[in-house]
Amino acid sequence: MSGLPFYRRERNQHPPAYSPGYKSSVLRAPFRPLVSPEQTELDTSGPTFGHDMLGPLDNDLIRNASQGGEALGERIIVHGRVLDENARPIPNALIEVWQANAGGRYAHTNDGYLAPLDPNFSGCGRTISDAEGYYRFRTIRPGPYPWPNNGSDWRPAHIHMSIFGEAFSQRLITQLYFEGDPLIPLCPIVNTIPDPDVVQRLVARLDFKNQMPFDSLAYRFDIVLRGRRQTYFENREEGA
Amino acid sequence: MMREPSKDGRLKETPSQTAGPYVHIGTAPQSIGREPLANQPGPVAYDGPDAITIEGVIYDGAGEPVRDAMVEFWGADAQGRVGEHGLFGRATTDFKTGEFSFRTVKPGQMREGLAPRIDFLIFARGINLHLHTRIYFPEDRDLIHDDPELKRVAPKARATLIADRIDGGAKGAYRFDVNLQGDNETVFFDV
Numbered sequence: 001m002s003g004l005p006f007y008r009r010e011r012n013q014h015p016p017a018y019s020p021g022y023k024s025s026v027l028r029a030p031f032r033p034l035v036s037p038e039q040t041e042l043d044t045s046g047p048t049f050g051h052d053m054l055g056p057l058d059n060d061l062i063r064n065a066s067q068g069g070e071a072l073g074e075r076i077i078v079h080g081r082v083l084d085e086n087a088r089p090i091p092n093a094l095i096e097v098w099q100a101n102a103g104g105r106y107a108h109t110n111d112g113y114l115a116p117l118d119p120n121f122s123g124c125g126r127t128i129s130d131a132e133g134y135y136r137f138r139t140i141r142p143g144p145y146p147w148p149n150n151g152s153d154w155r156p157a158h159i160h161m162s163i164f165g166e167a168f169s170q171r172l173i174t175q176l177y178f179e180g181d182p183l184i185p186l187c188p189i190v191n192t193i194p195d196p197d198v199v200q201r202l203v204a205r206l207d208f209k210n211q212m213p214f215d216s217l218a219y220r221f222d223i224v225l226r227g228r229r230q231t232y233f234e235n236r237e238e239g240a
Numbered sequence: 241m242m243r244e245p246s247k248d249g250r251l252k253e254t255p256s257q258t259a260g261p262y263v264h265i266g267t268a269p270q271s272i273g274r275e276p277l278a279n280q281p282g283p284v285a286y287d288g289p290d291a292i293t294i295e296g297v298i299y300d301g302a303g304e305p306v307r308d309a310m311v312e313f314w315g316a317d318a319q320g321r322v323g324e325h326g327l328f329g330r331a332t333t334d335f336k337t338g339e340f341s342f343r344t345v346k347p348g349q350m351r352e353g354l355a356p357r358i359d360f361l362i363f364a365r366g367i368n369l370h371l372h373t374r375i376y377f378p379e380d381r382d383l384i385h386d387d388p389e390l391k392r393v394a395p396k397a398r399a400t401l402i403a404d405r406i407d408g409g410a411k412g413a414y415r416f417d418v419n420l421q422g423d424n425e426t427v428f429f430d431v
Contacts, residue, residue: 013252014255017367027300028367028422028426029301029367030426031421032427034428037390037429040351040354041323041351042350042359043359045323046314046326053278053279055277058277087250087251096267097266098262105256109260109273109335110261110308123265124274160266168314169372171312172256173256173257173259173370174256180300190257192258193257199255201254202255224251224253226253
């Protein structure tokens with residue numbers, strides 16, 4: 001779908017490229033000013049994904065890599081809505097997720113952390129939002145893990161989320177954190193976002209009443225993607 | 241909390257975080273020896289006889305290849321149509337060499353005056369919000385010169401957006417290297 005252009009991305013709502021507290025950013029941050037062209041049809045449309053692409057267990061990380069058992073760990077449902085900045089629901093948003101297992105170990109060739117792999121857990125899943133923008137998946141709460149940055153830093157428990165809205169301009173990859181995790185304010189990657197109030201928008205809230213009784217806790221996490229301008233006039237005004 | 245509207249009544253966009261070094265698990269499992277999920281986008285968006293190949297390396301500020309990146313490409317079809325006709329895919333950079341490679345069509349012109357291009361996003365450890373650049377084609381130099389979108393990019397910087405044809409390579413083979421920093425830093429966009 002093509003259509004009206006999007007509001008400019010508010011860069012102060014995102015981490016700056018150069019964030020020396022996160023050492024990997026130092027050599028990977030461009031320094032020249034970004035170029036802001038007008039949006040074309042390529043920017044205001046994007047690849048689309050349908051519910052028929054999903055396998056029956058794609059949204060169940062507890063079972064989708066089973067070797068006969070279920071993944072170990074604290075069982076959770078993550079759910080919420082995908083909305084745009086105008087508070088309109090975004091249907092058919094593809095959400096891909098990846099995460100460490102309950103011990104903080106990734107099933108990845110480059111992860112050498114001493115915590116063991118879980119043979120029944122790959123840490124990969126995906127889901128697509130429904131007509132009201134609602135999505136959900138089931139997983140285990142990932143463990144925190146150490147990584148070399150300032151000596152041994154620790155990542156708070158987190159789930160990586162990649163989101164496609166209806167247009168390429170809405171493309172976003174982020175990380176979900178968990179309410180009450182004391183490692184959040186200590187994390188150099190979290191702290192690439194200068195404003196702690198902005199960080200709060202990455203913190204999923206315990207949603208006790210939506211638990212699956214005697215099975216899984218629930219966490220609520222709403223996602224907001226860029227919204228379209230309401231008129232072309234508004235675009236010209238700012239695009240001058 | 242998460243949906244607090246701002247002064248203008250709009251919600252605020254969810255902030256970005258780095259895709260990290262294990263981006264392959266969720267977006268390109270075939271690159272770590274796993275089966276891709278059904279219909280998961282990969283490095284071949286089109287493989288007909290007129291397909292083009294674009295390969296390259298992303299260099300960091302020390303001149304080292306970025307070996308843990310995931311890249312995405314999105315372009316019009318050969319007739320310049322986008323939306324459902326657009327071609328999308330993703331590739332990863334090789335763990336040893338840092339090379340990426342993908343196949344798609346040479347896009348047509350979307351509109352009179354606009355040079356054909358492929359939009360190119362880079363996600364990686366150390367990149368806090370994905371970087372967005374564009375791949376233009378060397379055979380379109382006149383269109384690039386006249387493209388109003390590119391008027392605000394200085395000619396030397398503009399050259400960082402134009403792929404090289406690979407001499408002696410397969411027909412339709414292009415090279416597009418990216419420099420994240422330095423004198424020849426690639427132009428990135430805030431679209």
